[in-house]
Amino acid sequence: MYRQARYDRRLIMEKDGRSDFDLPFSDELMEDEDLVPQALRRETLDLPSLPEREVVRHYTNLSQMNYGVDNGLYPLGSCTMKFNPKYADQLAALPTVTSIHPYQDEDSVQGALRLMHELERALAIISGMDAVSLHPAAGAQGEFTGMLLTKAYHVQQGGVRTEVVVPDSAHGTNPASAAMAGFQVVEIPSSNEGCVDLEALQAAVSEKTAAFMVTNPNTLGIFEKDIEQIASIVHRAGALLYYDGANLNAVMGKTSPGVMDFDIVHFNLHKTFATPHGGGGPGAGPIGVKERLSRFLPVPRIVERDGRFRFDYDRPDSIGKVRAFYGNFAVLVRAYAYILRKGGDGLQKVSERAVLNSNYLKFRLQDAYSLPYGELRKHEFVLSAKKLKEEKGIRALDVGKRLLDYGFHAPTVYFPSLVEEALMIEPTETETKETLDAFAEAMIRIAREDDPDEVRSAPHNTSVKKVDEVFAAKEAILSWRAYKRKYGGQR
């Protein structure tokens, strides 16, 4: 059995020592009076002071109470937790990446501009789109940017389109992004096959529809085989078709959003292109568009002339900016390195193996659990723990927690909501058959465990026992300051 490290959980604010940090120029430090206007002078500051050694130990211990892809399988559906190659990290740490300022003269950052330009080109080829912008900081920001482009496009077309349609199986970010851009969200139910219901879509679209957002393969891992009819229904209504690229890992070199007639796509470089997820970020969410939308892309665009690259801000139809500067450059470097390493053939193999691993795991597990909807899946699949719940009172949540005891991260649970007691599993292409077998055996063992309490009370081997999330929400203590205020510093 797996056993995670378990250190005391004193905050760094509760530790005491003497900092050994120092600075040059110390004789220049003046008294505060000369430096800051009286009204803004700080009276109190309560931060810890510790020597470097203690700080490093503190965070090293914390890291050992955490689990990443480098520790083992992380089959979090829709998150594409594949292995993050180390050459990419090393390249992103070069001073020619870390120590360039975004406002430097273009002549002094030609290498950076070239890399971004080439990455844009590679992403355009992979997605079958005409133009790519690297600006958005994450997938959800890519969606938001796409929705702003949609808005700008319809304004220019002279129409007032207020609605965005999404399937009920869509990632939560889709409706949230559309709403942030000011659209009313219309959710349509999925068909009995777990796909977009063409009749429901037809009924939902109108002259008010600005866009339809969909991911293909969808969140059940099923390829929307009617995608051509979907595109035609959406386009006939004068709306745009938006591709949520979270699931692009399944189809590289097989099909593309471009050929499926999508108008806008976002990429999650931290998923498909193997950049590390960093405990929740940074990611990068570039977007690709068809030619008729490229004039609306954020500024600056990177343009090349005679082998020189420059920023082009002179784009009167552009929506402007969605974040400061040009994108999460250090993430872009990693993704570009990954694309070079894999090449065209390699990326196609990535998708093939991702789909093979997913289907193999599904094949191993579909009897112990149940598999609502069709057989064939792409990069991920969604099992139901409904049977276990009825027979033994074991829910999807419990299965996930028990997996932690076996040293595997849990799948995504309770999403998509059209599957009862959902366990959404995405093994990715970077796992061996041996690992998949070990995971399958753990899942099967959990389903057959004699003592359901052992499962329901899991996890047992992690740094803490089951965490009280209800208490956390009730207390809503988000800082040590808030805690001290409430409990007077008593632990």
Add this chain to the structure above:
Amino acid sequence: MKQESDMLKLMGLSGVEELFADIPERIRTGKLDLPPGMSEMEVVREIRGMLASNLTCQDRPCFLGAGAYHHFIPAAVGNIISRSEFLTSYTPYQPEISQGLLQALFEYQSYIAELTGLDAVNSSNYDGSTALGEAATMCLRLKERRKFLVPEALNWEKKSVLKNYAWGPSMEIVEYSYDPYTGGIDLDDLRSKVDPDTSGIYVEVPNFFGVIDPLASTIKSEFPDLVLVVGVNPLSLGVLKAPGDYGADIVIGEGQPLGLSMNFGGPFLGIFACRQEHVRKMPGRVIGLTKDEEGERAFCMTLQTREQHIRRSKATSNICTNEALLAVAASVYLSILGQEGLRALAKLNITRAKRLAGLIGEIDEYQSPFFDAHHFNEFVIQTPVRPEKLSKLLLKKGIIGGLPLTEHVRALNEHMLLSTTEMHTDEDHDRLIVALKEVL
């Protein structure tokens, strides 16, 4: 490969192509038109070579700031955030196996709470500019009024981002002017722009011109009914009053100065803090303190009912992936500096900027600092040479000069924003002075 053929055989399939049979022929693509893959060694060589033409701020003294700053980063920061248990994990959906990251993020929130004087902090937005966009829409949620006031003295990129965040909810963004002598808030103009439809006011301390404007501390008492949003450089809070102590309801900022590389502009760290009573209207992920079933201290994501994966179109924000690793970096950085280190560094930035501004001011042709005020680590100068041209001339002399302000504040078309930090030696300052004289 044997593994693959074994898996296929067990499933009764003859080839991997069968797994793609559901993709209609008409939308199949051929193989990707990209070059063949490379060995790791070739990839490293290719990318190192491509980037070698970048001129770095390690090679040349760089006087650019305006939202991205060149600071010293203690080695421990990079060391800790390279630990793959942090680096290769994701959003801590399973708290029991993610206590390390959760605690590190809670500590980040705690650091920011202490610096800003507000109890509720999220575990990051994308950057300072998107934090501003989210703050504006939060003002709308809090007051249900559509107008939001921002300084004219603001990086145009932030204005543009804000405009896009305000577009969906049809908010009206109105600018108030700066005082032409102090570079601070033009209070009369601000007063004239406040009306019954105003939800909030944004002020920056230090502001875009590097000015530490004492008027910022009076805004809440003058407009108690409006949401006060204060934008900070977190490093300056080592010596500047916590905005919560002068009435800020929301504090945002760019966290890059807290131990993050400039990275050509990203990834950065969006700081977002607010008063505890507003926490349910706040965007983004938050980590809460709780206990496990044995009563031991534990941490987990909380108040998730505000978020997109639960609330979908009714969420306070669409944000999902954020900048968690950089929040951890900021925590490590603040831990290494410690209380006295942060104070000393903040002071040092002020004194170095004061020194450089004074030296430039001694040259007759330059007016420096252009504004009569206290500055943090940047300041405006008026230059006799067109600022865009001055940048090019300085670059020829091996100096990365400041930022021409023409694009940002139209009236300042003979002006440059210069930044200096602990990274510049006296020799670097002298080099700039010599160059500024030579270009005349």
